[in-house]
Amino acid sequence: MRTRVATMSSWIAVSCAVGALAAVVLFAFYTRVQHAARSEALERAQAETVTEESSMVFQALARDTKDLRKQLDDMTRVDVLDAAGLIESVGDAAGVAIKINAASLEPVDGEESEDAELRAVSFLVEAEGSFAALMRTAELFETLPLPSSVQNLELERALSLNESAGKTVALWRLTARISVFTSSEIPS
Secondary structure, eight states: OHHHHHHHHHHHHHHHHHHHHHHHHHHHHHHHHHHHHHHHHHHHHHHHHHHHHHHHHHHHHHHHTHHHHHHHHHHHOOOHHHHHHHHHHHHHHHTSEEEEEEEEEEOBTTBOOTTOSSEEEEEEEEEEEOHHHHHHHHHHHHTOSSSEEEEEEEEEEEEEEETTTTEEEEEEEEEEEEEEEEOSOOOO
């Protein structure tokens, strides 16, 4: 009988040990699942916080730069015909006759889209006169009161025959390519 009680107690102890082991394994699994869920919720909350912060920064930046964007838009709203007239008026100020041979639309920053907000119009300009007058013209091209840049400037010496005096006069020829940036519509 003693052996039977001892055997029974042993089986009860083993069953309790297996039950305790199962309870520990289930508890460990439960805590790992809870930890993973909390970590996922924390990551999601952090991502939402970062998104909200970046949205607030973007809105503040847009609000702070509103006046500057309006100034830039006003500055780049240049009509192509007005720009051509301004380029030709440089000749009056420098004392030379300026001829615009061509005007073409060129891409800005590699974008050739017609829907782009900023466009560049390239003017091919020629003028003839004395060296000093052409240098003054080049200087005025560099300081045009509109968003532009001189892309190419060539000066070459050309001889001209003055028929009334019967002698040749040193004459210079200027060829320039000027890009004017505009946000206004350009007719096709």
